[in-house]
Amino acid sequence: MADSPGAGTEVRRARKAPRMTYKQEIATIKNLPRVQRLIVIMKIAGVFLVAIGFEGIVTATWWLPVVFIPLGVFVSMFPMKIRTDRCIACLAVLGPGQSICPSCGAPQM
Numbered sequence: 001m002a003d004s005p006g007a008g009t010e011v012r013r014a015r016k017a018p019r020m021t022y023k024q025e026i027a028t029i030k031n032l033p034r035v036q037r038l039i040v041i042m043k044i045a046g047v048f049l050v051a052i053g054f055e056g057i058v059t060a061t062w063w064l065p066v067v068f069i070p071l072g073v074f075v076s077m078f079p080m081k082i083r084t085d086r087c088i089a090c091l092a093v094l095g096p097g098q099s100i101c102p103s104c105g106a107p108q109m
């Protein structure tokens, strides 16, 4: 009586493992362009914000460079930080210099 549900769980588990990796593989493929798009958008936004800051220097509006230059630098640096310490597929925290995610096995760029 206790044997059959136990065996059932065993079989279900064995089947579930490859499906999980397959799902995560799909998640990697889906997330990758999104993450890359985000990085590109943030870099453009960062450059744009710094440009607004420089515009402030040119027009002698002192608060523009004070606000927008650090903001622009932060925005363009921010995706780099995500990239270096988070998995691109499952967003698990990675150790320094880890090129393959320890939790889902996705290769990092």
Ligand SMILES: [Zn+2]
Binding pocket: 087, 088, 089, 090, 091, 092, 101, 102, 103, 104, 105, 106
């Ligand atoms: Zn991962």
